[in-house]
Amino acid sequence: DIQMTQSPSTLSASVGDGVTITCRASQHINKWLAWYQQKPGKAPNILIYKASTLQSGVPSRFSGSGSRTEFTLTISSLQPDDFATYYCLQYLTYPYTFGQGTKVEI
Amino acid sequence: QVHLVESGGGVVQPGRSLRLSCVASGFSFVSYGFHWVRQAPGKGLEWVAVISSDGENKYYADTVKGRFTVSRDTPKSTLYLQMDSLRIEDAAVYYCATVDRTEGTPLDWGPGTLVTVSS
Numbered sequence: 001d002i003q004m005t006q007s008p009s010t011l012s013a014s015v016g017d018g019v020t021i022t023c024r025a026s027q028h029i030n031k032w033l034a035w036y037q038q039k040p041g042k043a044p045n046i047l048i049y050k051a052s053t054l055q056s057g058v059p060s061r062f063s064g065s066g067s068r069t070e071f072t073l074t075i076s077s078l079q080p081d082d083f084a085t086y087y088c089l090q091y092l093t094y095p096y097t098f099g100q101g102t103k104v105e106i
Numbered sequence: 107q108v109h110l111v112e113s114g115g116g117v118v119q120p121g122r123s124l125r126l127s128c129v130a131s132g133f134s135f136v137s138y139g140f141h142w143v144r145q146a147p148g149k150g151l152e153w154v155a156v157i158s159s160d161g162e163n164k165y166y167a168d169t170v171k172g173r174f175t176v177s178r179d180t181p182k183s184t185l186y187l188q189m190d191s192l193r194i195e196d197a198a199v200y201y202c203a204t205v206d207r208t209e210g211t212p213l214d215w216g217p218g219t220l221v222t223v224s225s
Contacts, residue, residue: 001168034211036151043201043215044143044151050209087151091211094165096141096153 002026002090006099013078013104021073021102023088028068032092035064035073038101039084047086048073078104107132108214110202115219118192128185128202128216135183139163139205141212142176142187144198152198155187156205170196189221197223 003026013019023033031051036044046055048064051071061076075082083106088099114126128140142154155166155176164176175188185202199220203212 034209038151043203043217044212045215046206046211046213049206049211089151089153089211091209094156095167096156098151098153101150 001095002029002092002097004088004090004097004099006088006102008102009100010103010105012106014106015078015080017078019075019078019104021086021088021104023066023071023073023099025069025071025090029090029092031067032090033064033066033071034089034091035062036087036089037082037084038087044087075104108204110204110214110216112200112202112216112219115200115221117222117224119225120192120194120223122192123188123190124192124221126187126189126200126202126219126221128187130183130185130204133204135178136180138207140176140178140185141203141205142185143201143203143212143215144196145201145218146195146198149198154200157185159205192221192223194223197221 005024007022033051035048038044047058052064063074085101085103087101109132112128118124139158141156157164157176173191177186199218201218203215206213
């Protein structure tokens, strides 16, 4: 199975800050990577797919990059609504695997 | 508008069985595959299983293979997850989600149902 390693596990930031989250795959996954945002008590919501394509309706302050084994999610200017937990997901092959998550807190 | 609602969660003893349901509405059920994803209390997301739109193809996480079975009932627009030989570590909120028809990613999610495994 493909292992996904996310870092950091927790990130403290302020409104207006730019932040970057990293996800590494244990083997090449080309660009078959998605990013999800999850708020407490809610289901996840997809932000980005194919490593860098923004899902419809997602604000442009979110961006993704990377390929093969190394990927990043960047939030250019944190807004109050962005404080949440973020997960990467590889979907090259089953079983799909998530990263451990990154909590972005104030 | 996609609407998914899971049910069937509850408290169950280790070794027993439970069947979760996910009722879909607002879209063409037969056109979509579905994922099951779970989240243990205070932990991260874990992909569990997927079933194709025609029900012919199913894949499972290694942690549940041989114990869980995913199925679907088209006339009822309902997805199921049969969970047998439950373990303490299966305790989680279980979400169903549609399979994005282009990417294969979980796209639209239900609110989840909580399964507690305890003696």
